[in-house]
Structures are given as structure tokens and as C-alpha cells.
Amino acid sequence: MHIRNYFYTDRKKYFPFVALLLFGLTAINARTPGFYTRKSISHTTVVLSLGDIKLSAQEEFLFNDALNTGLHIPRFDYNPLPENVQTSFRRKLSSMHNITEQNLADEINEALVPEILKILDIYKEIRARKLVSDAQRNSFISLKAKEAGITAQQLEAVMNSSYIYIPFISKYSVDKNEDKKEITVSLSGGVIWFQVVSGENPRVEKITTLHTDTYFSAETDDRYNVNGRHLSAGEYAFWGAANTMAMNLEIQTRELDMFRLTAPITEIHRRKISFPLGTAEGIRLDEPFFVGEWVETPSGKIKFKKSGFVRVSTVSDNKSSDGQPSQAIAIKKGDWIRGMMIKEHPRLGIDIAVRPRWFEVNVESGIMASAKELFAVYFENYDSWTLGLDMNFQWNIANLTKKRQSFLVFGGTVSAIPVKSVIFDYNFLSEDYSWLDLFPVRNWAAGLFYGYAGYMRRFYLGPFAIHGEASLGTQVVSTGKIRGDDFYNDDEKKKVTISNYTLGLRLNMGLEYAVNIDWNVGVFAGLQVFPPLDWWTVKYGDEEIDVINDAWWTAPKFFSYSPTIGIYIHFSPPTLPFNPAAIVQNQMKKQGVL
Incomplete structure (x- = not known):
């Protein structure tokens, strides 16, 4: 007997099993979230x-x-x-x-x-x-x-x-x-x-x-x-x-289940998928979505089994009936087929990057003196590499530039350099001044800070990505002393900080790997150029004023013409207690820009 005829003649025998299977699939489907409804x-x-x-x-x-x-x-x-x-x-x-x-x-x-x-x-x-x-x-x-x-x-x-x-x-x-x-x-x-x-x-x-x-x-x-x-x-x-x-x-x-966007995958072409969400639901370029399917656990619960994730690459205007589906690029791809689901992973669009970096700093010896403030400081020569800790905020502006993975970057680098300095303080009229201030103060290190803002683009190749970044910034080298006869006094007004400022730029190229939907790690290399400037300030407690170097012909020089290398850790937080871009983000959203 042919197999086809065998099943045909015994169809009554197998009908209960088929019915039970269909009933089970229908029951599971009834409990699984489908396309998001407004x-x-x-x-x-x-x-x-x-x-x-x-x-x-x-x-x-x-x-x-x-x-x-x-x-x-x-x-x-x-x-x-x-x-x-x-x-x-x-x-x-x-x-x-x-x-x-x-x-x-x-x-x-x-x-x-x-x-x-x-x-x-x-x-x-x-x-x-x-x-x-x-x-x-x-x-x-x-x-x-x-x-x-x-x-x-x-x-x-x-x-x-x-x-x-x-x-x-x-x-x-x-x-x-x-x-x-x-x-x-x-x-x-x-x-x-x-x-x-x-x-x-x-x-x-x-x-x-x-x-x-x-x-x-x-x-x-x-x-x-x-x-x-x-x-x-x-x-x-x-x-x-x-x-x-x-x-x-x-x-x-x-992030609430009843409000989270979900949709089926309608097309798959290599690493690109299509899905029926768009401007009507407010999705934006680069937003991350998990890909997976709903499965039933042994305990009978329905859960979303993840199989990689994507980032939105094209947002369609689906407010009309003939709107085209939106598209997304796979960052981590599983064994995907049409009909699988995407599930929203909401994030602020403000990422945090921590980047320990190595670079060279140069100091040419010289004297800075202020006749008005009655102090002078002498710096010795220094020429070596140093380690700095860099942290920045990366604000995704892809909706403004219409370019995927576009970021406005702003942050800072903190470090210290073992450059020796001596401070001579003769401001006798200061109410904090004491006879101990007659003696020069020798410091064995100086603080180093960079503040910067710039633009970055990232290009994903599967889970790997390369990025390029250009930024303008300020380099600040600071030394100081505690004025008065009580060195351990916590009064902030007794602190005197002398700083040199210079302006420059940084160029970085990096290679990253997406560990998961929120974390990237990688390495980077680049160049920083900060020429010397005779630009000085003195800070008394929290009050900072500009001062003129009256010994300009023998001023110390602080500069950095250096390659820079480092490692890269990047995180996309769901919320932030302090968001420097919140006002701009929310008001741009109010105007319909974001």
C-alpha cells in the first residue's frame, strides 16, 4: 500500500492527534503578543x-x-x-x-x-x-x-x-x-x-x-x-x-509590555529585514529591536526567546495605506525566517563611553608671574607619556543628519603629570595670608584635564563596527597651594589654583565589537594636537579670574603633539539621573524634529 493511501484510509485514526496539535498551537498563539495596536x-x-x-x-x-x-x-x-x-x-x-x-x-x-x-x-x-x-x-x-x-x-x-x-x-x-x-x-x-x-x-x-x-x-x-x-x-x-x-x-x-512595540518580520534579505512599523509609531533611526519568537516554557508561561538584534536603518511613512515597510540592519543575527517577531528595546539615545587612553604631554620650563596677584610659579621640563581616563556622552542625532550612527560627542579626560613646580606667593594683603606663605611651595605633580565636543560616525559590519571621531577641545594644566597657616583647613576659599589653558583638536579611529544590545567594547588610535598658549587663570576657592603673565618672555610651554591609543567601553543606559541634553531632546521632540 502506498504511504499516501495508508494515511488516507487511516485518517480517522490520526485526526484526534492533528486536532490536538492545532488546538495547542491556537492556544499558544492566543496568549502571545502580536502586532502593536494603538x-x-x-x-x-x-x-x-x-x-x-x-x-x-x-x-x-x-x-x-x-x-x-x-x-x-x-x-x-x-x-x-x-x-x-x-x-x-x-x-x-x-x-x-x-x-x-x-x-x-x-x-x-x-x-x-x-x-x-x-x-x-x-x-x-x-x-x-x-x-x-x-x-x-x-x-x-x-x-x-x-x-x-x-x-x-x-x-x-x-x-x-x-x-x-x-x-x-x-x-x-x-x-x-x-x-x-x-x-x-x-x-x-x-x-x-x-x-x-x-x-x-x-x-x-x-x-x-x-x-x-x-x-x-x-x-x-x-x-x-x-x-x-x-x-x-x-x-x-x-x-x-x-x-x-x-x-x-x-x-x-x-518598556511596559502593553506599550512596547512589536511587529512581524515581513522580508529578510541577507542582514536586512523589513517590518510594518514607521512614523505612525514614532520609531527613529538606529533604535534597537530584539529579534525572536514567542515560545511556551515547561511551566506553561509564554516568553520571548531572543535570537539576535537589529538597529533601524530606514523609517517609512506608514501613515498612509500604501506606505512601505521600515527596514533594520542585523547587528547580531540568528537563524531568522519571515514571521518571526521584533521587540522594541527602548533607550534614551544618549550613550556613555569610558575610554582609558595613553598620550604624550610636553612641558618646557619657564616662569609665570603676576604683578597684580603677587605670585609666581616655576615649572620644570617634562616630556613623557601619561595615562588619562576619558568619559563622554554620545548623543544620537541620526534623525537630524539623516545618517545612521551619527553622534554629537561631549566629554572630558582627567589625568595627572609628574611635572615639578614651585609657587612663590607674596600677596601679603590677602586675609588668608600667613608667615608660612613666605616659603615657596614645591609640587611634584600637576593636574591635567581636557574638555571637548565633536562629531562621530559609526559603521557596523555585523557585530563589528568602525568609528571615526573629530573633536575640538581645551587642555588645562593646573597646580596650586593652600594659603594660610592651617594646611588641613577645609575652607575652600584658602585654595589657590593656577592653570594654563590651550586649544586643540583630536582625531580618533576605533574598532568595536557589540557584546550585546547595550554594550560595545573596542580599541582606538588617533592624534591630538594642542599647541602652547600663554593663557593663564588663578582660582581662589570657587572664583576664577584671568591673569596676564608679566614674565611672558620666559613663560613655560604646555603642549601635546602626540599619537593617542586606548581601549573603549560603550554603554546605552535606559535612564540617567542627569542628562545634559534632556532639555534640547525634549524640546526638539515637541517641535517634531526628534
């Missing part, structure tokens, strides 16, 4: 301040502006709660005392949820009355909206909302440094996410609380203007901390 979101403009925190109207506006910009991401449709609902919510909150982060959800349930349930009950009544036609439904909604004191559009928006978020601040502190003329604002807070459940038993259920800590500093002497509003230094620092918080909360929100 969510409708409602929110308040009321900021919950816990404990004894009292925000001014200006601060509340700035916080809402920053947070709503951060959390208004294209994958959501947004509907602010009606004003009368928010007014009622604010009134009830003002009568509550000792609200803490622990009981915040309970207070929201008491103050806000009943107002939302009133609207959800209208939806329940629509179904009970069996108002099928659009005319009947619209007429009933208009009537109920009038009774509730809101518009029909607002009522429908709440009825159609799936989720609600409520922002809160749990800690707010201000630190003023009069010497540095700087103010630092620290914020702790977040959002509470709720799900709106309609149906026969309409309710609002808490999903999770997202929390983050941030800080930001501003110069007290500067003037600040935000969207036509004049801000004090404290208000600007508050706004900066709020923007940093907003960026962190955006990432944390995108």
Missing part, C-alpha cells in the same frame, strides 16, 4: 505634590510642559480629561492630608476614579438601551454630556480611552552654591498608570507606578527664557530636572 490615553494636568511640597503656578506649568512632551509619543492617541473632572479632582486632593507615594493610588481611586466611572456608566447605559444607530447614540451622548457639563467629544474621548496616567512629585529640593553662583534642583517623582476597564462592571485598575530621580543645575548669573516665559535660575533648573524626568519616564513607559 492605545488611547487620558491624563490630567494636575500634578500631585506629596508631603509638604507646594509648587508655584509657574513650576506646575513647567512640569506639565516637560512631562506631557515626554510622554506624548506617536504610538498613543491622547485625550486630556475634561476640565470639570480635573477641577473636581483638584478640589478633592486639596482637602486630603499626608499623601505619600505608598497611599497615592488609594487617594486617586477616591478622588478621580468616581468621576471617570460616571462617564463609563454612560457607555454601559448605551449598550443597555441598545442604541444601535449612530443617530440614537449621538443624541444620547449629547444629552449625557450636557448633564455632565462637558462636550460630547470629551465624553466620547474618555469612553474610548484605554489607559490614564497621573503625574506626581514625591521629593523636591534646592541646593544653592553661592561661591560657584550655581543652583541645583533635585526631583523625585513619576507617573501612576491605570487601565480603564469598561463592560458590565466598569472600573479603573492600577497597572504600575513608574519612578525616577533627577537633578539639574543652572548658573544664577544667567538669564533664561522658555517659550516666551522669563525664568529665574531656580525655575530653569527645575525645568531641566523635569525634562530629564520626562525622558526617563518615556523610556520606562515604552
Whole structure:
């Protein structure tokens, strides 16, 4: 008997097994996330301040502006709660005392949820009355909206909302440094996410609380203007901390399972894949996605089994029906086939790189003397290699340049060089001066610092990548002393620091390897050019002033014409307590640039 005929004649024998297999696959498929569907979101403009925190109207506006910009991401449709609902919510909150982060959800349930349930009950009544036609439904909604004191559009928006978020601040502190003329604002807070459940038993259920800590500093002497509003230094620092918080909360929100982007792979061509996400969901160049499939564990749970990762290379405009799929390049590739899934891995777009580097520094002996400040310093010759620790922030600007793996880089290098110096201090008029200052101070080393900003491109070849970087920077060599007869006094005002500045550039080429989706390691080599300049400052405590070298004809020279080599460790963090680019990132996002 042919095998085909054998199975055909015994098909009844195998039918139960086939049915069981299909049932199992269907059950697994029903529990696995598929293509991301848009969510409708409602929110308040009321900021919950816990404990004894009292925000001014200006601060509340700035916080809402920053947070709503951060959390208004294209994958959501947004509907602010009606004003009368928010007014009622604010009134009830003002009568509550000792609200803490622990009981915040309970207070929201008491103050806000009943107002939302009133609207959800209208939806329940629509179904009970069996108002099928659009005319009947619209007429009933208009009537109920009038009774509730809101518009029909607002009522429908709440009825159609799936989720609600409520922002809160749990800690707010201000630190003023009069010497540095700087103010630092620290914020702790977040959002509470709720799900709106309609149906026969309409309710609002808490999903999770997202929390983050941030800080930001501003110069007290500067003037600040935000969207036509004049801000004090404290208000600007508050706004900066709020923007940093907003960026962190955006990432944390995108990491929630119900909001995380997923999509099937529609095409695979070598190391390039296509997938049906695009501008409608707000994806950007270089964003990372895991590739894998949903599998059932022995315990019966459904989990995403990863098989490598990609970075977005082309973003399509999929807001129209004929939009083309977006594309991504494989960094680490597994055994992929069409139909496998990609899963979003949200990150800030600000990476951190730590790079120990070796380079040569040269010092030609000479004297720096200031008749005005009544001191002189003598440096001896030095010519050798030194080790520095370099750390920088790499801000991905691919959406601006339209070039993949484009970065604005800013950072610094710290080191020390064993160059000997002698300081002669004759400023008798200083209130800190003592007879001990008559004796010269000999130092056996000098501090070395580089601050720089530049541009970097990276080119991936599978898990390997090469990068090129060009930057402009400042080289600072510093020596100093403690003025007065108490060397161990902690008074910062007694510290005197003498520094030489010069300007230059660095060029680097590197080879990297992607250890995983967040970490790269590698090596680099390059060249740095910092010619000597007779540019000096003296710093008393935290006050720094420019000084003229009156012994310019015999000035010491600090320079570096040197190759530089080092190792490279690169990390993509999900959040940062301090993000120097947060204000720019969030405002560019508000303008639709990012």
C-alpha cells in the first residue's frame, strides 16, 4: 500500500492527534503578543505634590510642559480629561492630608476614579438601551454630556480611552552654591498608570507606578527664557530636572509590555529585514529591536526567546495605506525566517563611553608671574607619556543628519603629570595670608584635564563596527597651594589654583565589537594636537579670574603633539539621573524634529 493511501484510509485514526496539535498551537498563539495596536490615553494636568511640597503656578506649568512632551509619543492617541473632572479632582486632593507615594493610588481611586466611572456608566447605559444607530447614540451622548457639563467629544474621548496616567512629585529640593553662583534642583517623582476597564462592571485598575530621580543645575548669573516665559535660575533648573524626568519616564513607559512595540518580520534579505512599523509609531533611526519568537516554557508561561538584534536603518511613512515597510540592519543575527517577531528595546539615545587612553604631554620650563596677584610659579621640563581616563556622552542625532550612527560627542579626560613646580606667593594683603606663605611651595605633580565636543560616525559590519571621531577641545594644566597657616583647613576659599589653558583638536579611529544590545567594547588610535598658549587663570576657592603673565618672555610651554591609543567601553543606559541634553531632546521632540 502506498504511504499516501495508508494515511488516507487511516485518517480517522490520526485526526484526534492533528486536532490536538492545532488546538495547542491556537492556544499558544492566543496568549502571545502580536502586532502593536494603538492605545488611547487620558491624563490630567494636575500634578500631585506629596508631603509638604507646594509648587508655584509657574513650576506646575513647567512640569506639565516637560512631562506631557515626554510622554506624548506617536504610538498613543491622547485625550486630556475634561476640565470639570480635573477641577473636581483638584478640589478633592486639596482637602486630603499626608499623601505619600505608598497611599497615592488609594487617594486617586477616591478622588478621580468616581468621576471617570460616571462617564463609563454612560457607555454601559448605551449598550443597555441598545442604541444601535449612530443617530440614537449621538443624541444620547449629547444629552449625557450636557448633564455632565462637558462636550460630547470629551465624553466620547474618555469612553474610548484605554489607559490614564497621573503625574506626581514625591521629593523636591534646592541646593544653592553661592561661591560657584550655581543652583541645583533635585526631583523625585513619576507617573501612576491605570487601565480603564469598561463592560458590565466598569472600573479603573492600577497597572504600575513608574519612578525616577533627577537633578539639574543652572548658573544664577544667567538669564533664561522658555517659550516666551522669563525664568529665574531656580525655575530653569527645575525645568531641566523635569525634562530629564520626562525622558526617563518615556523610556520606562515604552518598556511596559502593553506599550512596547512589536511587529512581524515581513522580508529578510541577507542582514536586512523589513517590518510594518514607521512614523505612525514614532520609531527613529538606529533604535534597537530584539529579534525572536514567542515560545511556551515547561511551566506553561509564554516568553520571548531572543535570537539576535537589529538597529533601524530606514523609517517609512506608514501613515498612509500604501506606505512601505521600515527596514533594520542585523547587528547580531540568528537563524531568522519571515514571521518571526521584533521587540522594541527602548533607550534614551544618549550613550556613555569610558575610554582609558595613553598620550604624550610636553612641558618646557619657564616662569609665570603676576604683578597684580603677587605670585609666581616655576615649572620644570617634562616630556613623557601619561595615562588619562576619558568619559563622554554620545548623543544620537541620526534623525537630524539623516545618517545612521551619527553622534554629537561631549566629554572630558582627567589625568595627572609628574611635572615639578614651585609657587612663590607674596600677596601679603590677602586675609588668608600667613608667615608660612613666605616659603615657596614645591609640587611634584600637576593636574591635567581636557574638555571637548565633536562629531562621530559609526559603521557596523555585523557585530563589528568602525568609528571615526573629530573633536575640538581645551587642555588645562593646573597646580596650586593652600594659603594660610592651617594646611588641613577645609575652607575652600584658602585654595589657590593656577592653570594654563590651550586649544586643540583630536582625531580618533576605533574598532568595536557589540557584546550585546547595550554594550560595545573596542580599541582606538588617533592624534591630538594642542599647541602652547600663554593663557593663564588663578582660582581662589570657587572664583576664577584671568591673569596676564608679566614674565611672558620666559613663560613655560604646555603642549601635546602626540599619537593617542586606548581601549573603549560603550554603554546605552535606559535612564540617567542627569542628562545634559534632556532639555534640547525634549524640546526638539515637541517641535517634531526628534
